[in-house]
Amino acid sequence: MRPGWGMIQPAPDGPEIEAGISQAEADRLRELARDKRVLEIGSAFGGSTIAMASTAREVVAVDPHQWIPGSVDVLRANLAAYGLTNVRIVQELSFTYLPALIAAGEKFDLVYIDGDHSGAAVALDAANARQLAPVLAFHDYGNAEIEVQPALDAAFPPDRYRRHLVGALLTAYLEERAYVRHI
Numbered sequence: 001m002r003p004g005w006g007m008i009q010p011a012p013d014g015p016e017i018e019a020g021i022s023q024a025e026a027d028r029l030r031e032l033a034r035d036k037r038v039l040e041i042g043s044a045f046g047g048s049t050i051a052m053a054s055t056a057r058e059v060v061a062v063d064p065h066q067w068i069p070g071s072v073d074v075l076r077a078n079l080a081a082y083g084l085t086n087v088r089i090v091q092e093l094s095f096t097y098l099p100a101l102i103a104a105g106e107k108f109d110l111v112y113i114d115g116d117h118s119g120a121a122v123a124l125d126a127a128n129a130r131q132l133a134p135v136l137a138f139h140d141y142g143n144a145e146i147e148v149q150p151a152l153d154a155a156f157p158p159d160r161y162r163r164h165l166v167g168a169l170l171t172a173y174l175e176e177r178a179y180v181r182h183i
């Protein structure tokens with residue numbers, strides 16, 4: 001098991017898989033993605049991918065799969081174990097793929113970002129993602145060892161954006177009409 005990762009069941013009726021997100025974060029992603037067209041940056045073995053695909057119309061899952069050897073094969077096997085056919089795997093870096101989506105006029109309802117966690121990368125992914133969807137969700141907010149939180153606080157200051165936090169999963173709402181009230 002990778003340090004800090006755990007076994008979760010990303011959706012009902014399937015096996016536990018190794019993931020970098022918690023069970024509560026997977027449950028939150030399932031609700032966030034319901035009936036939506038979703039773009040994901042950073043799939044690894046598919047914890048977040050499966051959580052979202054189990055309720056979404058479609059998930060475009062962008063990950064070059066170079067960081068974790070064999071992760072794309074495990075991702076495919078995990079998707080098959082859950083019987084999911086609404087995921088398009090794109091083995092490319094977000095830094096090149098998102099500008100291509102923007103240039104092509106593509107639109108999504110939600111972008112979920114859990115890729116390169118350097119401050120510069122998070123800022124670049126956020127700048128591209130906000131041109132593609134009205135709701136953005138980011139993993140690893142609040143992790144003091146990486147630069148995600150300062151990058152997101154600069155991009156989405158809490159006094160200017162509606163935000164919602166579950167565990168380390170921060171959702172930023174860019175448009176009022178996309179906001180879902182949380183209890």
Ligand SMILES: C[S@@+](CC[C@H](N)C(=O)[O-])C[C@H]1O[C@@H](n2cnc3c(N)ncnc32)[C@H](O)[C@@H]1O
Nearest residue numbers: 019020042043044047048063067093094115116
């Ligand atoms: C923390 S893991 C993702 C964990 C996954 N979301 C889960 O639920 O278990 C990060 C993944 O992001 C990928 N990655 C890193 N930089 C990326 C980038 N610029 N674009 C797309 N994927 C990237 C890595 O290959 C790795 O598989």
